[in-house]
């Protein structure tokens with residue numbers, strides 16, 4: 134390779150990997166095209182025009198761009214309505230606003246996908262005992278554990294929901310930083326069918342982080358009532374500088390808007406300060422960028438399988454999110470892998486990621502990210518706790534060529550370790 138020094142064996146293995154995943158890449162290409170075309174229709178239906186890119190200040194009254202952006206995402210997600218705002222500070226914030234928007238004291242939220250993602254736990258009151266958590270407001274949390282193989286225990290979930298009739302059924306689509314598999318639309322539908330049969334009054338809420346535009350079927354068309362996610366993952370297209378979204382049934386989205394701003398003002402206010410243009414550009418690019426990240430994940434899975442590592446998902450598996458796990462087996466290879474990913478970045482490529490202590494984690498963690506947007510994980514990035522099974526979670530890639538380079542450089546460094 135002309136510009137980077139990569140071992141001949143990695144280049145050969147990469148060519149083989151490309152051949153192995155050719156069908157999968159074509160399949161992803163087709164999903165990209167589907168969502169891209171749908172997105173353009175969404176823009177047209179929302180009447181997006183150049184004047185919508187203007188900045189609003191103060192209360193942000195009559196910010197037609199902000200309103201149109203909501204309509205764009207609503208169409209893209211098959212939602213009745215959406216709330217898309219740069220002032221959601223993270224995905225966790227959007228999810229938390231959705232929880233507090235819908236739940237009231239003495240209600241119960243019942244999670245059917247085991248323990249939720251790390252950062253949600255403190256909002257629920259499962260960790261840290263912070264003031265203002267759901268628990269602090271006397272809202273209970275219960276869950277159905279996953280089966281020992283990490284899949285949803287549908288039978289137990291059915292019994293639990295039938296017995297408890299919770300106000301909200303909570304589903305987490307992505308594996309997050311656990312070893313369990315990500316849910317595809319089929320499992321999400323199965324949960325919704327069960328919930329609607331045995332606990333028809335429950336609101337079905339989905340943590341959709343990392344799942345947007347991965348499959349053609351939208352969660353909101355198969356029974357989910359409300360979902361939320363982060364704009365510095367898939368749906369911001371690598372361009373939204375910050376933010377999150379909530380989408381779903383109109384009355385539920387409205388309740389969330391009353392929680393985000395104030396009861397009474399809801400969606401009507403909120404200055405956009407000039408971010409509208411980037412938000413629209415992010416939405417426009419999101420279907421394509423998500424596909425590029427998916428292609429990068431599939432390629433990584435195929436390449437590391439050829440190099441003798443266990444990967445999950447496999448390159449040929451159906452996917453419900455953009456996350457790829459590779460079991461590297463020891464600490465040295467984790468550090469090398471992350472160093473390789475970093476060395477392929479356009480930004481901060483000269484940095485060597487090092488393991489360090491992180492609040493909330495028991496073991497040290499190493500992270501690789503050379504990103505235009507701080508913390509953005511739709512850009513090629515990798516994280517790994519330094520503990521058994523020494524797995525690295527990688528995701529993102531704004532375009533497949535750059536993503537593939539990062540993976541090849543990571544493989545190159547891991548190969549060099551194996552020879553020593």
Ligand SMILES: *Cc1c(COP(=O)(O)O)cnc(C)c1O
Pocket residue numbers: 223224225226250252305307308309340342343363
């Ligand atoms: C990323 C993520 C979130 C939200 O994380 P933020 O860092 O707050 O944006 C929530 N749930 C899952 C499964 C995630 O992957």
